[in-house]
């Protein structure tokens with residue numbers, strides 16, 4: 440059962456948090472846009488020495504821009520496909536691709552297969568800027584149609600996930616949790632799982648709610664729209680939806696503990 444975020448506040452469960460790994464659409468946005476409240480919350484967290492890492496299904500192109508302009512340490516794009524590291528200004532592939540042209544051709548073939556069954560689906564505007572997945576807009580697809588699409592992709596040997604805005608054809612192994620774990624292993628090897636909080640709002644975030652991997656997770660209130668469609672549920676839920684929910688979490692983190700001097704990864708025990 441999901442607990443109210445106030446319970447975490449009362450138990451000081453967020454006292455040791457040093458990194459927030461958060462979804463973007465529906466979690467950091469309000470009606471699809473960034474707000475001044477978001478920028479303010481990110482600045483506050485930075486001042487508090489709490490790192491923010493965006494983990495989104497959006498395309499490589501979009502995410503490189505977002506990582507550059509927001510006060511965050513970096514961003515993972517395409518549901519675990521690539522990592523843009525603001526500390527090194529380096530892009531790292533998290534999904535291994537031998538031949539990109541052949542890979543894109545295979546993704547295109549799976550999409551054409553889906554179009555035979557669902558002729559109404561069309562490529563997302565940002566699909567041309569993608570590297571590791573193939574994306575189409577979710578529009579009016581029903582829950583049962585999404586289940587059917589998942590099964591078709593699996594039969595073809597591919598993975599499938601969706602958010603509030605887009606549907607993604609990808610490798611079976613590519614998901615937000617695996618991408619995040621890879622980044623944590625490479626760049627934050629000393630962080631324990633209780634020093635990380637994961638945040639999200641929809642089915643493509645469900646791997647971030649796997650308590651065996653991430654024991655401290657938060658769903659913003661709009662995640663309730665998905666009811667039991669999620670394989671994993673978050674540990675805590677905010678009372679407010681979308682970015683107002685994220686700001687609720689940021690405010691608790693702002694008030695908890697004291698401003699600590701962050702010990703660099705390389706000299707932590």
Ligand SMILES: [Mg+2]
Nearest residue numbers: 462464465640
């Ligand atoms: Mg989302």
